[in-house]
Amino acid sequence: MKHPLEASPYKANVFLVVDDGIEAMWPHVEPHISRALSHSLGELSLQDLREIVDTGAGALLAFISPTGECVGGAITQILNHQDGRRVCRILAYGADDWNATRDCLEEVEKSARMAGAQAMHFNGRPGWVKLCEPMGYKVMQVIMEKPLTTVAGGRA
Numbered sequence: 001m002k003h004p005l006e007a008s009p010y011k012a013n014v015f016l017v018v019d020d021g022i023e024a025m026w027p028h029v030e031p032h033i034s035r036a037l038s039h040s041l042g043e044l045s046l047q048d049l050r051e052i053v054d055t056g057a058g059a060l061l062a063f064i065s066p067t068g069e070c071v072g073g074a075i076t077q078i079l080n081h082q083d084g085r086r087v088c089r090i091l092a093y094g095a096d097d098w099n100a101t102r103d104c105l106e107e108v109e110k111s112a113r114m115a116g117a118q119a120m121h122f123n124g125r126p127g128w129v130k131l132c133e134p135m136g137y138k139v140m141q142v143i144m145e146k147p148l149t150t151v152a153g154g155r156a
Contacts, residue, residue: 008100012063012071014107022053025062029073032063036094039125041143049075049092058091061108063101071096076108078115088112090122098131105135 017025034046044052052058053075063072072095081087088108095101109120120137122128129139 006099008097010066010100011103012065012095012097012100014074014101014104015062015064016111017060017062022060025060025070026050028070029060029062032070032072032094032096033075033092034094036092040092040123041145044091052077052091061104063095063104065100072101072104074104074108076112078112078117081119085118086116087119087121088115088117090120093122093124102135105132 017029030046033049037044037046037049049058053060058075058077061074061076062070063074065071072093074093075091077089077091079087079089090108093105095104112120121140123143124132129137
């Protein structure tokens with residue numbers, strides 16, 4: 001995998017995968033989604049994401065190179081936020097080359113806007129801040145974790 005700030009020799013295109021195409025495209029997108037999940041907090045599993053796509057509760061996006069190779073993918077949802085806004089939430093976003101798929105994120109934003117979303121939300125590692133702040137994203141919250149050790153008797 002390339003360094004995220006290294007220039008890419010190509011730009012990928014984003015495609016919405018629907019209906020029968022999901023079954024055919026999933027094996028190509030799955031490694032990218034799985035790699036993205038390996039860096040997440042574990043809130044959603046690969047099976048959870050597949051169910052979200054299969055039930056129509058979310059969208060499967062494939063990032064395709066000019067030569068037709070699947071170089072990444074994402075799963076998104078449009079949700080009604082508690083403050084009244086519609087929000088496009090990126091549940092997973094993984095790619096071989098960030099710079100090749102940067103435009104894909106911009107296309108996801110355009111599609112979300114057309115679907116009535118007023119904001120984009122996603123959780124990610126700290127490195128996403130450096131990549132996405134120049135695109136207008138800002139950190140809204142920080143998630144911290146502290147492992148708890150078990151005390152005698154099996155209770156924390």
